[in-house]
Amino acid sequence: MLRAGGCHRIARREHEGGMKIQNWLKAVVLGLGMGLVGSNALAQFEGVAVDPDGFVNLRSEQDGKSKVVAKVKTGEVFEFTDSEGSPWWRVELGSGKSGWMYYDRIKFHATMDDLKDGDVASEMELYGKSKGVNYFALARKAAQGDAAGMKRYFGLNDTDGAAGEIHAAMINSVVHLLGDEKLSAFLAKQSIEYQLDVRSQWMSEVALWPFEPFGYAQRHFPKTAKLLLGKERVAWASPDGKYAIRKVFSDWDARENVKVDTAQIVDKTTGGVVADFSDLDIGMGVSREGRALWAEDSQKVALFVHDGLQHGNLLVFQRARGVMFENVELDLDELPGRAGDKQLKGAKLIFSRIEPLRWDGDVLMVQRHDYFEKPNADGPGNTGLGRTYELKVKVDGEGASVVGVEVLAE
Structure with a gap:
């Protein structure tokens, strides 16, 4: 290619x-x-x-x-x-x-020769070994339409550096060898999280350069583009199948200026709106959909909304009266133990990214990453400081409260 x-x-x-x-x-x-x-x-x-x-x-x-x-x-x-x-x-x-x-x-234009072991083999072989696979053999298997091979290959989503750039070129070859029919049919059977992950890997400026990625996908892979893009998306159904998240976007693609116009929790049977969080959804660009994590009883949902750059917010809704869901006020700024963190004295919080991890009954496990800056003590400029916390947030009829904090990284 x-x-x-x-x-x-x-x-x-x-x-x-x-x-x-x-x-x-x-x-x-x-x-x-x-x-x-x-x-x-x-x-x-x-x-x-x-x-x-x-x-x-x-x-x-x-x-x-x-x-x-x-x-x-x-x-x-x-x-x-x-x-x-x-x-x-x-x-x-x-x-x-x-x-x-x-x-x-x-x-x-792609051929199977694009996926043969070559000068980049050492980089990708090391990555493949870390995942317990032969990278090139798996890529060829996926390109031939093997369902298990496709599932495993498109699930490789943590490459970075040189391996990330090589993977972007390889995944583009695999996609073109598969074609629109096979790719869209495969993705239609996958979860929305998996679909969005494939979109972020393939419909990227790295993989599809020198073309603008979304226009290229719409022209040459219309069925796949329809599945992965569009002005409206209804997904993330609750475990009981009664509710879902509905979002309407300012445009059909996921360019950086595309934003969320409407964000709602809807009743799947009636189509009625049971909660509206449009004014709270900061979703933009490739992160426009965000993510939803339902509690097992379908009475609570944690929503991750992200601006596509740095800021990521957590919203929590719980069923409160009748069929309506209400926003649970979260106070996650004053974390227990943070006041005693001497390195953060005099530091300014630049951005936070707060993501839901999982529900354990009424307790929501949350990961919070904070980035701070503080003036250098011995000269001009600032020093950057990062903190990653895992929080236990109890959500019940009384609201939400932090019941546990663990510092994961400094």
């Missing part, structure tokens, strides 16, 4: 639905055993032409009215390079002819 690359900063402007999108990002492109060109060069990718007419015109200039150099058949393989500031991208055909093609007629 990737032919050559380097580490460089690019400007990308894509035209989706008449709207100009400009993203600046630093992309680290890996050669994956195919060799790297100079660091100032743009990466070349392998693609195929896609058009319902059965062919795409290759133009002599970055203009739809310029001379047609060649008619490229749908499915024909070529190499392409994206263009800064233009939707017309450079294409080189196997025949030696070259010209310009509109970007939305280009789709990545």
Whole structure:
């Protein structure tokens, strides 16, 4: 899929639905055993032409009215390079002819050779061993549509650094080898948490660069995009099947400026709203859906809402009167023992991320990560300090109270 690359900063402007999108990002492109060109060069990718007419015109200039150099058949393989500031991208055909093609007629081309052991094997072999699998063998199994292989492979969600970048390229190849039909059919059977995890891994700027990821997915994987995106989502059903979480978003995709317009707990039978937390949901971008964790008796639900950057808040609702759910006021700021933390004296809390872990009857286990900054004692600037706590929060008819605190990391 990737032919050559380097580490460089690019400007990308894509035209989706008449709207100009400009993203600046630093992309680290890996050669994956195919060799790297100079660091100032743009990466070349392998693609195929896609058009319902059965062919795409290759133009002599970055203009739809310029001379047609060649008619490229749908499915024909070529190499392409994206263009800064233009939707017309450079294409080189196997025949030696070259010209310009509109970007939305280009789709990545993948083969099983993309998944063979190569120069990156040592990095991914180490990661695979840490998970008890042969990474490349598992990727090939998933790409062939093996259900167990797909389940295990798409569940690998904790790569980082170089392994994370290699995994992004590999998962893109696996997705393209599977195709929209097989991928969407598989994901339709998975939990919403699993679906969103796959979305975050594949519909990312790392995996789908140089394309804008959500527009690309909608064009070439419409069934998968419909499943993983959209303006409305009703999910996270309660254990008794009576209730669910409904969210309506400002747009169909998960770009960073997309926000939550409506957030509710609804009765699945009647569609009636039993709680509305729209004004409390800070969900944005790829984190727009957040997460819900129901108590086993379906009388309480913990909601994690995240702005897609740093801040993550916890909301708790419990059934209080009739069929209605009410917001439980949480006071998690004054944690027992924090006042005695000498390192935090004079420090300012910059952000918190408070996530529900599990319910144990009326007790909600919560993980809270706080990031502080304080002035350096011996010079200019600030020192960053982090704290991670595990809290036990009892939720009952009287409200909520912290009944246990453990410091997990400093």
